[in-house]
Amino acid sequence: MSLLTTKQVQELFRVDRSTIYRMAEDGRLPAVKVGRQWRFPADRVESLLGQPGETAAPAAATTASNGAVSLDTVLPPDTAQAVADLAADLFGVMAVVTDMSGRALTTVSNPCGYFTSVFNAVYTPDRCSEGWRRLGEEIDLEPHFLPSHLGFLCARSFIRIGPNLAGMVIVGGVAPKSWPPSPSDIEAVALETGTPVEVINDHIKEVYWIDASHQDWIVRNLSRVSDLISLLADGHGRLVQKLDTIATLAGVVA
Numbered sequence: 001m002s003l004l005t006t007k008q009v010q011e012l013f014r015v016d017r018s019t020i021y022r023m024a025e026d027g028r029l030p031a032v033k034v035g036r037q038w039r040f041p042a043d044r045v046e047s048l049l050g051q052p053g054e055t056a057a058p059a060a061a062t063t064a065s066n067g068a069v070s071l072d073t074v075l076p077p078d079t080a081q082a083v084a085d086l087a088a089d090l091f092g093v094m095a096v097v098t099d100m101s102g103r104a105l106t107t108v109s110n111p112c113g114y115f116t117s118v119f120n121a122v123y124t125p126d127r128c129s130e131g132w133r134r135l136g137e138e139i140d141l142e143p144h145f146l147p148s149h150l151g152f153l154c155a156r157s158f159i160r161i162g163p164n165l166a167g168m169v170i171v172g173g174v175a176p177k178s179w180p181p182s183p184s185d186i187e188a189v190a191l192e193t194g195t196p197v198e199v200i201n202d203h204i205k206e207v208y209w210i211d212a213s214h215q216d217w218i219v220r221n222l223s224r225v226s227d228l229i230s231l232l233a234d235g236h237g238r239l240v241q242k243l244d245t246i247a248t249l250a251g252v253v254a
Contacts (some may be wrong), residue, residue, distance in 0.1 A: 003032070003039040012045065014136075014158075014165055071099050071159060071166040075233040081106045083232075087171060087225045091218045093208045094173040097229065100165055102133030112173035113206025118150065118195045132156075136168055143219040148172055150189060151181045152207050155219050157226035161233055169226045171218060173208045180204045 004012075009020050009029070021038065024031035030044040080097045088095040088110035097106045108115065119128070131149030135156045138146065145153040154172030158165050181189070186204065190197045210218075 002042040003034070004042050004045060006038055006040075009040050009045060012164070071161065071233055072105050074161065075105065075167075075229065077105065079232055080229070081109075083225060083229050084109045084169070087169060087222075090225075091171055091222075092210070092214075093171050093218070095169065095171045096132070097159070097167060097169055098129070098132050098136075099167045100133075100136050102129035102131070102136065102168075104129065104132070105167065112152070112208055114152065114200070114203045115150065115173055117199055117203035117206070118189075118193050132168070132170055135170060136165075143222040145172075145174060145215055145219065147176065149192065151185060152176065152179075153215075155215075155222055157222040159226050159233065160230045166233065167229070169222065169229065171222060174215065175207045175209050179207065 006017060006020050010017060013020070020029065023029040024038050024040070029040060029048075031038050031040050033039075075097075084095045084097050084106040092110075094108055094111045094115060096104050096108045098104050108119075111119070134149065135146065135154060136158075138156075143155045143157045145155045148154040152172060153174040153176050154170055156168045156170045159167040159169065180186070181204070186200050187197060189195070190200055
């Protein structure tokens with residue numbers, strides 16, 4: 001039986017060590033004690049991630065430097081955009097699909113007026129990516145709404161390729177309980193984004209005003225959208241790998 005270390009499980013689930021320990025102790029993760037150290041049966045952990053019977057690899061293995069397939073190579077752009085559009089229409093907020101670095105793989109669907117005004121000023125996709133990347137660093141695997149770098153609320157759900165985290169579905173543009181922001185907070189956003197304060201003030205109320213029950217409904221269903229993309233990407237990735245194998249066996253150089 002192959003056993004994973006705590007560090008390997010951390011990389012798979014992208015949570016901190018204390019969370020892994022709590023999940024082991026309360027039975028949410030299959031684990032055994034080897035001396036004073038926790039060890040995790042690889043096949044059972046892989047089953048939790050939807051890939052029984054395959055050798056586990058850390059999340060970093062999805063990067064090109066480690067030879068694995070990245071999300072943008074197995075998810076056609078029009079498919080990713082169609083899912084982002086569907087999520088935006090279904091939830092009534094803005095939506096985007098990104099990789100784990102926060103790089104957008106789609107345009108932002110159904111953007112709120114505030115986001116559009118900032119983005120159309122002097123903001124750039126790279127600056128958006130930094131804010132989206134931060135959402136991917138949150139340790140909780142379950143979606144929930146969090147303040148974004150622009151002040152409104154966003155929620156994200158992870159996309160997987162096999163056992164690895166490969167990207168995110170991010171929805172947002174939602175007004176928090178206290179909105180609009182204070183003048184000092186608006187000045188901070190203006191400084192970060194390079195957007196004139198007067199432009200922000202003209203559009204600051206153009207966000208999505210949804211109540212707590214609607215927000216709860218979104219986070220309960222957001223994982224179903226990312227699961228759909230995971231299935232599409234994983235299936236396409238397997239097809240690409242099979243074709244590469246066939247080409248190699250046939251002596252074809254890609």
